[in-house]
Amino acid sequence: MKILKLISGISIGVLILLVSILSFTGALKLASINTIMLVGTLLWFAVTPFWMKEE
Amino acid sequence: MSDTAVEVEEVGGEFERTPVPKSKLKGWKSFLGMYAGEHAAGTEFMIGPLFLAAGASLKDLIFGLLIGNILAILTWRYLVAPIAVASKLTLYYQLEKIAGKHLVKVYNVVNGVLFCFLAGAMITVSASAVGIPFNVNFTVPENIFGLSSPAFSMIVIIVGLVMTVVAAAGYNTVSKFANIAAPWMIVVFAACGLSALTQMEITSWDGLLAEWDKGVNVVQAANGKVDFGFWKIVVFSWLCNAAMHFGMADLTIMRFAKDARAGWGPSIGMFLGHYMAWICASFMLAAQIKLTGDITANPGAMAWSAVGWTGIICVIVAGWTTANPTIYRAGLAFQSLFPSNAKTYSGVILAGLIATAAGVFPALSGELLGFVGFYGAILGPMGGVIFVNHYLAKKMNFTQNYADEAQTGFNVAVLLAWVIPVILALYFIFAQGLFPAYAVIPAWIGSSVLYVIIMKSKKS
Numbered sequence: 001m002k003i004l005k006l007i008s009g010i011s012i013g014v015l016i017l018l019v020s021i022l023s024f025t026g027a028l029k030l031a032s033i034n035t036i037m038l039v040g041t042l043l044w045f046a047v048t049p050f051w052m053k054e055e
Numbered sequence: 056m057s058d059t060a061v062e063v064e065e066v067g068g069e070f071e072r073t074p075v076p077k078s079k080l081k082g083w084k085s086f087l088g089m090y091a092g093e094h095a096a097g098t099e100f101m102i103g104p105l106f107l108a109a110g111a112s113l114k115d116l117i118f119g120l121l122i123g124n125i126l127a128i129l130t131w132r133y134l135v136a137p138i139a140v141a142s143k144l145t146l147y148y149q150l151e152k153i154a155g156k157h158l159v160k161v162y163n164v165v166n167g168v169l170f171c172f173l174a175g176a177m178i179t180v181s182a183s184a185v186g187i188p189f190n191v192n193f194t195v196p197e198n199i200f201g202l203s204s205p206a207f208s209m210i211v212i213i214v215g216l217v218m219t220v221v222a223a224a225g226y227n228t229v230s231k232f233a234n235i236a237a238p239w240m241i242v243v244f245a246a247c248g249l250s251a252l253t254q255m256e257i258t259s260w261d262g263l264l265a266e267w268d269k270g271v272n273v274v275q276a277a278n279g280k281v282d283f284g285f286w287k288i289v290v291f292s293w294l295c296n297a298a299m300h301f302g303m304a305d306l307t308i309m310r311f312a313k314d315a316r317a318g319w320g321p322s323i324g325m326f327l328g329h330y331m332a333w334i335c336a337s338f339m340l341a342a343q344i345k346l347t348g349d350i351t352a353n354p355g356a357m358a359w360s361a362v363g364w365t366g367i368i369c370v371i372v373a374g375w376t377t378a379n380p381t382i383y384r385a386g387l388a389f390q391s392l393f394p395s396n397a398k399t400y401s402g403v404i405l406a407g408l409i410a411t412a413a414g415v416f417p418a419l420s421g422e423l424l425g426f427v428g429f430y431g432a433i434l435g436p437m438g439g440v441i442f443v444n445h446y447l448a449k450k451m452n453f454t455q456n457y458a459d460e461a462q463t464g465f466n467v468a469v470l471l472a473w474v475i476p477v478i479l480a481l482y483f484i485f486a487q488g489l490f491p492a493y494a495v496i497p498a499w500i501g502s503s504v505l506y507v508i509i510m511k512s513k514k515s
Contacts, residue, residue: 012242016365020246024253034363037246041365044239052235 004051008044015040070310074143080313086320089308092237094296094321094328095244097177097374098423100354102295103336105424108274108352109283113267119285120333123292124325128318130293130300131309134438136318138445139309146306150437153444154469155458160391162437162473166298167388169430171406174381175413176420178218181374182211184355184367195351199418211414218375219407222382223400233376241327243362243369248335250361251342270341274350287490291424292329294495297431301499303438352421382407428491432480435495436473436502443506453510468509476501 016037022028030036070079106116142149151159183193186207193207202208221229257263275281299305309317339357343349346360354374358366386403393401413419419426448455458466479501480494 012239016239016246017242020249020253020362024249034365037243037362037365041239041243041368045235048235048239 001051004047008048011040011043011047015043071145072148075310079311081311082313083316083319086312086317087323090321090324091327092241092324094324095237095241095332096328097180097377099244099328099332100180100336100370100373101176101352101420101423103333104340104352106283106333107270107337107340108350109424110271110275110281111283111288113264115285115288116334119288120292120330123289124329126293127296127300128322128325131305131321132318135300135303135305136309136312136315138441139306140312140315143310145310146304149306149441152456152459153440154466155464157464158466158470163388163391166434167385167406169433170381170385171409172413172419172426174378174385174410176423177374177378177381178211178215178410178414179417179420180354181371182207182214182414183353184358184370185214186210187355187359187367192356193353193417195417195421199422200416201418202415203417208415212411215407215411215414218378219382219404219411222379222386222407223403226379226383229376229379236372236376240369240373243365244332244335247358247361247366248338251338254342255345266345267341270344273344273348277350291428291492294431294492295427297495298434301435301438301495302431303441378410382410425491428495429484432484432491432494432498433477436476436498439499439503440469440472440506443503447507451507451511468506468513471509472502472506475505
């Protein structure tokens with residue numbers, strides 16, 4: 001469960017948010033930033049339903 | 056925009072006609088989480104860019120939204136939460152006790168119709184993203200009831216019908232999906248804003264202000280000069296959810312609170328959705344204007360330009376997860392119009408068809424700044440009646456929960472106290488051109504005062 005939560009965290013925290021911050025600051029200049037974000041999106045929806053409790 | 060109340064009412068589906076028991080009450084911190092994703096919805100993709108299109112300055116936007124959101128949170132905390140905690144009843148049951156079950160039906164249908172237009176705007180938002188892969192952009196006609204291209208209208212109809220069928224058949228599935236999508240959606244909003252800043256090559260605050268002002272100038276050169284100043288932003292951001300706080304719709308969710316601190320629950324959600332998300336969405340329009348000169352606030356195209364497929368998925372999901380409970384809720388309100396032996400999904404289908412019809416007119420979604428104020432001005436005054444009933448009825452010596460006590464299904468005093476201020480508000484909005492959000496508080500006060508006067512005169 002912890003690993004799944006970690007993967008979800010990485011998927012949006014790193015692959016979407018951090019990548020866009022690094023792109024904004026100029027530290028990351030990748031043509032494929034949008035692809036990385038899409039991978040983060042797919043990962044989030046593939047992993048999160050397994051651990052997120054219904055509130 | 057919020058649909059929290061809707062979700063708890065329908066998904067929870069319990070204690071609708073009794074006070075919530077002590078064992079089911081929740082601490083105030085659980086309301087922070089409950090509301091966190093609620094105000095980052097499809098509407099934010101439309102409302103954010105409309106500030107720039109309306110000519111707001113960036114400084115006014117940043118400080119105006121800050122103050123407006125704080126005022127909204129204080130309203131939830133000090134107006135809604137104390138009543139919710141004391142009565143522990145849903146808005147509808149509370150209203151039924153005061154106004155009578157027949158008048159509540161009228162209120163529900165009015166609420167349902169307004170919900171349909173909101174859902175229609177969300178269908179337009181989702182369709183704007185669905186059209187991108189097929190190279191179908193929506194053009195916004197000048198006439199409010201003008202159509203976009205036939206291809207875009209067809210996409211709206213397909214998206215609307217699919218959403219309607221899902222709302223009728225699989226409401227809970229989409230509701231669970233919305234919970235899963237909420238944190239991702241908030242992060243994507245932030246990524247869209249950052250990407251827009253990158254596209255504009257912003258390296259300083261002054262640079263950002265300059266790009267913003269250029270964007271405003273381009274829009275105003277095309278559409279004419281308009282003004283959306285600091286106080287207008289404050290009032291709008293305070294009252295865009297007026298139906299939920301001044302109108303007391305969120306009694307339905309806050310009745311589960313152990314104490315009135317639950318009123319702080321919307322704080323995180325408001326600052327994520329009605330601050331960060333609005334500002335990020337407005338940056339997307341500024342970037343689009345700089346890159347292409349296109350001033351159309353087309354959520355699908357802006358999100359595609361900012362973050363590609365992630366943006367397209369986000370706009371579709373945001374629109375869908377907002378429209379779904381909205382259509383469902385409107386459907387429940389309309390269900391009372393059908394004979395008792397009608398299928399239980401008849402109301403939802405009717406609501407979905409009305410919402411789809413509204414979505415076909417893209418200019419309606421461009422009127423969201425006015426619409427949400429209009430929505431608050433119509434539904435908000437009922438909250439005034441509840442306020443008076445709760446705090447003043449006993450002190451001023453008139454009957455509390457009149458319909459319940461008098462065993463009547465239709466309390467004319469509530470009808471008059473609701474309708475008269477609303478008619479006046481509508482007159483000032485449509486005949487005098489008043490910004491709709493400005494009408495909310497006067498109508499609420501008017502409704503409260505009228506209810507006191509009518510009830511006192513009734514007694515004497």
